[in-house]
Amino acid sequence: MIRRNLPFAAVAVIVLVVAPLLLEPFRLSLLAKYLCYAIVALGIGLAWGQAGMLTLGQGVFFGLGGYSMAMHLKLTEGGGLPDFMVWSGVEELPALWVPFGDPVLALATAVLGPMLIAAVLGTLVFRQRVRGAYFAILTQALAAAMVILLVGQQGLTGGTNGMTNFFDVFGQDLADDSTQRGLYLVVASVLGVLYLATRQLVNSRYGRLLVAIRDGEDRVRFLGYDPALVKTVTFALSAGMAGLAGALFVPVVGIISPALLGVVPSLELVVAVAVGGRHALAGAVLGAVVMGYAQTAFSEQFADGWLYLQGALFILVMTLAPKGIIGVAERWRRARTT
Amino acid sequence: MSAFANQLPIGLSIGAVLLLIALGLTFTFGQMGVINMAHGEFIMAGAYTAFLLGDLVPALPAAFLVAGTMGLILERAAIRHFYGRPLDTLLLTWGVSLVLQQLARDLFGAPNVQVPAPAWLSGGVGILPYNRLFIMGLAVAGVVAVWAYLTRTRLGRRTQAVVQNRRLAATSGIDTGRVDMLTFFVGSGLAGVAGVALTLIGPVGPALGTYYIVDAFLVVVAGGLGQLRGAVLAAAGLGLLNSYAEFWSDASLAKVIVLAAVIAFLQVRPQGMFVLRSRALT
């Protein structure tokens, strides 16, 4: 028990204590952003790595969470209508917006909204045994549709611009470095708690069931389980994580826009999970942080080459290390011990 | 003709474009199970081939060869390590597509380039311009060629055998490596041909492929994996739906309606329009 939790505890200390002490505020909030992505990645690791559902639409849930939080922040900043409504010609606060004034309702929507949508979608498609590539492409189409919808409803959503220009979160001034540090700690703790919970789930019987469904969904029916139900629950859980991540992302980064939840960002997250190693939850988390960091670092060094690097890195990992960074690390450790 | 009636041929011509871009996928995705996200970039390669040659007709075979060769290289260099792991190919080829886009940007520059449409394609019949009719003709020719290849040639049969049971195919004397190469060559080559056609109607630039890739996969999914007639019907259906939905609402909503329709359709036919049923459990 202690041995197994040792690496986790070490990482937790570094993330929670060392990083805030060493990193300047700008870098710390970048790290907070990567950790938000890591929460989404954790959900993808669960849905894809464990249960075999390749979801290319996780951005949709991330976005729902982000928009819920953004709406709340816009409503609490005072001074009447949100800025984008003013220049979009909206004169009265739309009814849809009203509940988001309440912080509890807004947070609940950020998490439960995505779960509900995932549950409905999951029930529809899994019951009909839509799976594998079909599911992947459907969720990708969902992401595409979601972006178009958001962009088209400019008065309600801020259109392509999305929402930005937030001033404070739950009474704390967002421009303040201490608020940013606080947000960082919140994100890191949420990630830690979710990681432990998900790991518990994956190691439980439920986790074994997920693997069984991934490898032989039809056979599982003859063991008396309803794979559609199990998959729907799992999909909803991963959607909830993405939603929560989105809600945390908005105060950390200060913007939510359709560009953050379309086909490409959704795919990028899946890619990050693959690079980290999808079969292990730690790999998913690691992948998100590494890819996030790499993106920042590369684009600061040589912007034009980033696409080459991202593509090449990815091709190399997929062909040479299909189990990702974690897989390489495991192999290396095994080689050393034997 | 009334605007409403006009939308019928328009819908069919949209369908022809969809079919043309999806045709190659019936090979690489439908036959081989490879979700090739770089398909869009092979389309792009075809379009740039037309740009380099400056003439549409010789560009058709040339683009087939260029895109086909690119596909062949991709297959040999990477994809062959991934058979039986379709979801992994999706991610791998996405990486490839990023690299190809950047490569196009470096080779041809970020701005769009222009491929002159041949003079004989100006004008039209009724609402349909000749360039649209040309694309429809090309789509029909493509379908016939693919159908003949798959059902009338030994290679087609061999392709299916390899897809259905790779190991058994090898122990039945089939050189699976060659079949894979060839199938991928043809599928990618078809993308190249589609790219040439697209120069008639859209921008030719590094992002060309990204505009079409989601639609192409939707056609294949709605039609049923590897089902040629399914792809034809799905393309026509989606084209018409798109045309009328946009006519009654707008382009954004039409896209959403089409996507919703595909999801709804899969509720009724989860494996697409046509399915090959197998007794085996997954």
Add this chain to the structure above:
Amino acid sequence: MLSVTGLESGYGRARVLFGVSLEVGAGQLVCVMGRNGVGKTTLLNTVMGVLPAVAGTVTFDGRDVTKLKPHERVRLGMGYVPQGHRCFPQLSVQDNLLVTLEAAKQPKQALDEALDLFPALKPLLKRSAGHLSGGQQQQLAMARALVTRPRMLVLDEPTEGIQPSIILEIEAAIERLHADGLPLLLVEQYLDIALRLADTFAILDGGHVVRTGTAQDLHREDVRRLLAV
């Protein structure tokens, strides 16, 4: 005809075969036997090139084929019927046979010859192979190996899941092929069939050949014990 020496192979890091040597002479029928999981299928798969040999050699007809791909071995004349009713499920029965025949570059009449040995397939030619019953698929698998006009046949439990009368037919077919001088390497669980068909046998245990001998030796008590659980 076929000679296997010091063959080692396995899956990833797990070794299954440890230095297996085996000889199938011209026109000989050799039966490989052994309990479940001793490595019979692994042996045949390595002989056919489906699994790479970690060590040792496989020679066919005087030629070292150890490094050849499976389809190259088939084209040299090694026919294979793998274990467990394998087929191309979405091709018709006819196309299953045709695609194999074409790959081996044999004339069409090889197909008729194969169907003569398995007449039960004739009414099924247009059906999708994946829809056939298990036994029907097994017969198809045998026929598919035959249309390549092999110079040697490698069979992995060909009677598994087959109705008694057809087992008799398969046995008769094997006997006929054997009588025609075709060398065969056979894995068979039914001792009586092995007894009737085999010239010699080899018993595998834990990845080693632990006994070889003539068919008569199979009656011996120590041999029997090797096959018991």
Add this chain to the structure above:
Amino acid sequence: GSDARPAGDSGDIKVGILHSLSGTMAISEVTVRDAELLAIEEINKAGGVLGKQLVPVVEDGASDWPTFAEKATKLIRQDKVATVFGGWTSASRKAMLPVFERYKALLWYPVQYEGLESSPYIFYTGATTNQQIIPGLDYLKEQGKKRLFLVGSDYVFPRTANKIIKAYAAANGMEILGEEYTPLGHTEYSTLVNKVTQARPDAVFNTLNGDSNVAFFKALKSTGATAESMPVLSVSIAEEEVTGIGVDNVVGQPVAWNYYQTTDTSANKAFVKAYKARYGQDKVTSDPMEAGYNAVYLWAEAVKKAGTTEVEAVRKAAGGIALERPEGLVTIDGESQHLYKTARIGIVQPDGLIKQVWDSGEPIKPDPYLKGYPWAAGLAGQ
């Protein structure tokens, strides 16, 4: 960032340049970056600012709005640049705005936009609506085009522009026959063109952005329409875009800007010459490039006047600065932090360049909230 020189040299002034160097917007924004770098080189060659050399720190916004915000933060907080030149899409500007306001730093934004904005920490060197959209409408009205069809990409600039156009039309006896939006990157225009054709407008007002223009003009041309039978006034097609669309498809069509490569001023001759010498003879110059180029000079002028790069001092000094630029005289309106600019209508020529056919005669006072236009009362933001 890719510093031209080792940073921290106290004899230097670091300035940020933040445009999309990758992604869909790179096509446009790279040219603006080049123009801005050219201006910096020229200024440095002439002795720099306050006796110091300018050192550009270039970052990539990657066509992604949150990235713009992130990189802006990095330039301000980590690189501590004196000012930033950057952005193209309104979305990127909106994303950067809170960052500049929060850290009280300066952004120079070089592209025409939809107005209804005025941040104390942004200087707008492109046109606002009364310097491009409204002159464009004036031109159409003069030409007797009374029945318009509005086609635009689905985002804030076209939607706001069209709102203004509709108010203008209502006040000027013009008729709007249709208003259609397509997603950015849309490439299938047969249905839209069918709608346009069926409506038989006198002219189309086109606020499509980027690649969609290619597909739209190809579809329009393939129905047999020409610039005579169906004039399309565009506000987002400059010299750079014409080649990609294919000159054949847009020849003879009107566009509205403040500057063309052919604009006849001596400053422009020098600019075009310097640009081509620096980046290649086949390169063209365009309105946003010129606006970016101007931005650097205007900022340098303000710094000289203020005697410091300190933001509040520069802001105060900037008001009233007037310079002869390639597009003619521009003056900073200290109140709105926009420029007085001359509006110009041009026609696309067979050689791909744009020839001016109309101009506003004198620089127009920027009016981002259209307060000076009675018919615009009640438009959003007032």
Add this chain to the structure above:
Amino acid sequence: MLELRDVQVVFDGFRALDGVNLTVPDGELRFLIGPNGAGKTTLIDVITGLTRPVAGSVRFAGHDLVGRKEHQIVRLGVGRTFQTSVVFEELTVIENLDLAAGFRRPLWTLARRRRGVSEAVAEALARTGLEDLAERSAGVLSHGQRQWLEIGMLLAQRPRLLLLDEPVAGMSKDERERTGELLTRIADDHTVVVVEHDMEFLRRHASTVTVLHEGRVLVEGSVDQVSADPRVQEVYLGRKASDAVGHRP
């Protein structure tokens, strides 16, 4: 009690089952034989919900099974094995068995880690002789070992009705013997239907045999009755049936 009435199954116009009537009382060990392609597997598919009949009824212990989903039928106590065994290769043998034993567990207890070996799993392990392989992943099992694991998974489910599709195919003689004894013992308090082609196995363990042919029940009776039936000899056993297949050592 399992009761099929006039069950018909059609695949693309082909009648795989053409009016099957079958009654298997509680506690009986029923053998089902018939030529390859007679419809035996299809019959099991119909009972377990994998294939939907176009006509007819399937009742088990008072429940109508037609139209129910696969997992619901399992939950009524109907378990099966597959002719070509399907096991979860990435899970260990124990995990495979534990999964099979677990469907009755309340959903939330699934979220707990498995500790130790439950009684049902231990028993299945012992009966199938897979103890030594318990911690190996199922992917490394040989063909015959997989067959055993399938049977083990069926046992771990503790169903009331067991349907086994050629359970001893690919097993050696001693293993067949062990399987036969196991089935006989289970049939004491369960209903068991076994599809097999091995006549020797039948002879040793079967009491009642139903012969299926071309989608219909041809005859039903004791092993001796059935194998003496000329029609059965004609379509199934082959002419020399008695002296050929009967004499397996």
